[in-house]
Amino acid sequence: MTTMTGTTQATRVIPGHAKPLWRRMLLTRESAIIGLLVLVVAVASVTVRGFGQPITLNYLLLDIAPILLIALPMTLIMVTGEIDLSVGSMVGLSSVVTGVAVQAGIPFEAAAVIALLVGVVGGAFNGFLVTVVGLPSLAVTIGTLALFRGLAVGLLGTTAVTDFPETWTALAKARIAGTTIPYIMVPFLILLVVFVILLHFTPFGRGIYAIGLSKDAARFSGVDVERTKFILFMLAGLVAAFAGIFYTLRFGSARGDNATGLELQVIAAVVLGGVSVFGGRGALHGVVAAAVLIGVISSALRLANITSDVINIVTGVLLVLSVVAASVLNRLQQSRRRPGRPPRVTASTAT
Template sequence: MTATTTAAAAIARTYRDYDRPLWQRVLLTREMAIVALVVVVAVVAAATVRGFGQPITVTYLLLDVMPILLIALPMTLIMITGEIDLSVASIVGLSSVLTGVLTAGGLPFELAAVVALVAGAVCGAVNGFLVTVVGLPSLAVTIGTLALFRGLAVGLLGTTAITDFPDFWTDLAKARVGGSNVPVVLFVFLVLLVVFIVLLHFTPFGRGIYAIGLSKAAARFSGVHVERTKFVLFVLAGLISALAGIFYTLRFGSARGDNATGLELQVIAAVVLGGVSVFGGRGAIHGVIAGVLLIGVLSSALRLANVTSDVINIITGALLVLSVVTSSFLVWLRKRRKAPGGTPRVEASTAG
C-alpha cells in the first residue's frame, strides 16, 4: 500500500513553475516585482522631491543603508531556515563599543577591529548553541541575547562616547571612488554579496538551507546536517553584524553603547519585504537587496520632503504588513488554482 501511495503521489505531482518559459520564471516573480518597484519609486522621487535626484544623494543613501545591506545577507539565510535573529543590532553596538574601548586603551585599531569581529562571531555562536544544542526557539533566545549584548555594550562604556579613531580609517569609511559618488565600502559589500549568492543558490549547503525551511525532518532524512547548518548561519550573522558595527563606528566617528538601536527591525522588514517567507523555505538574495533599497529610497525621499521619522516608520510598517498579507494571499491563490473546489486533484491514471 505504501508503494502504491508513493507512486500515486509521484504521478499526481506537477511542476507548474517549470512549465513556463525561462523569461517568465525569471521576470514574473515577487523578487523582480520588488526590483521594479524600487525603480519606480526612485524615478518618482527624483521627479517630485527636490534634491533627491542629485548624485550626492545616492552616496549618502548607500552609506545609510550599508549596515542593513550587510546584516541582511546572513539574516536572509537564517529566515529561509525558519529561524530569526533579533540580536544583530545589539551585536553591532557591542562590536562598536569594543572597537572604541580597545582603541582608546592603546591597542592598534586594526587589532581592536579583529577582536570585535571575533566577539561578534562568539555572540553568534552563543545564539547558535542555544538554538541548535539546547533546542530553544530562536525568537526567545535572540530576544534574550538582544538585551544581554546591549547591556554589555552599555555596561562597558556607560553613557559616554569614544570619538578618537585614526583618520585613515574614518576617511576610508566615507571615501568615494575617484571623482564618482560611489562609496568605497560598496566594493566590500559586493564581495560579500557574491559569496552569499554562491553559497545560497549554487551549493549543496544552500539547497540544504531551503530544505530545512520547508521541512526539518525531510531535510534531516535527506542527509542535511540541520543543527550544524543553523549554527554556522548564526555565527555568520554575528560576524557580519560585528563588521557592520565597525563600519557604523567609523562612518559616524563615534562608539556608543546605544549605536544601531532598533536596526534589527529594519533588517527584518527589508528581508520580508524582499520576498523571504516568514515561515521559511522561500527567498532570494536579489529580492532582499531590492527590499533594502526600497526602504532606503523611501526613507531618503521622505526625509528630504520633511516628513517626520514617525510617519516614515508608519509607512515602512504598513509596507511590511502589506508584503506579508500579499505573500500569504498569493500562496492561497496558487493552492486554489492547483486544486479547484478546494480538493486536491488526482490524475485519472492514479485511480487504479
C-alpha cells in the same frame, strides 16, 4: 504471438516548472520589488527636490550599507525558518568593543579583529542555544538582544569614544574615485557574491531551503540541520560585527546605543524582499532590492522634510503589507490548484 494494442505513459510536471521560463523569472515577488524600486526612484527624482543629486546617492548608500550587509546572513537564517533579532545589538556591542580597545591603547586594526571575534562568539552563543539546547530562535535572540545591548551600555555607560584614526574614519566615508559610490560597497559586493553562490549554487544552500521546507525531511535527506543553523548564526554575528565597525568609523563615535532598532529595518528588508517568514522561500536579489527601496523611501521623505516617526510608520506599513500580500498570494495559488488533479498523460501506441 503477443500484440501490444496500446500503452500509456504518464508524464509528471513539477508545478514550479510548468510555466514558461519568462513567467517564472518575471512574475515573482522579487521582480515586483525591483519594478517598484524603479518606479519609486523615478517618481522621487521628479517630485522631490534634490533627490536626483549625486550626493544623495552617496548618503543613501552609506545609510543602508549596514542593512545591506546584515541582510545577507539574515536571509539565509530566515529561509531556514529561524530569525536573529540580536544583530542590531551586536552592531552596538562591536562598536563599543572597538572603542574601548582603542581607548586602552590597542591599535585600531587589532581592535577591529577583537570586535569581529566578539561577533563570532555572540553568533555562536545564539547558535548553541538554538541548535544544541533546542530553544526557539525568537526567544533566544530577544534575550541576546537585551544581553548584547546591556553589555554595550555597561562597558561605556553614557560616554562615547571618538578618538579613532583619521585615516580609517575618512576611508569609511570616502568614495570610489570618479564616482559617488562609497568604498563600503566594495566589501558588500564581495559578500553578496559569496552569499549568492553559497545559497543558490551549492549543496549547502540547497540544504538551507530543505530545512525551511521541512527539518525532518532535510535531516532524512542527509542535511546536518543543527550544524547548518549554527554556521548561519555565526555568520550573522560576524557580519553584524563588521557592520558595527563601519558604523563606528562612519560616525566617528562608539556608543552603547549605536544602531538601536536596526534589526527591525533588516527584517523588514528581508521579508519585503520575498523571504517567507515560515522559511523555505526567498532570494537575495529581492532582499537587496527591498533594502534599497526602503532606503530610497526614507531618503526621499527626509528630503521632503518628513519626520523620522512618519518614516518609521511607512516602513512598518510596508512590512505588514508584504506579509499580508505573501499570505494572500499563497492562498490564491492553493485555491487555483485542483485537489487530486491527475498527472498530465501522453498516449502512444505501439504494434
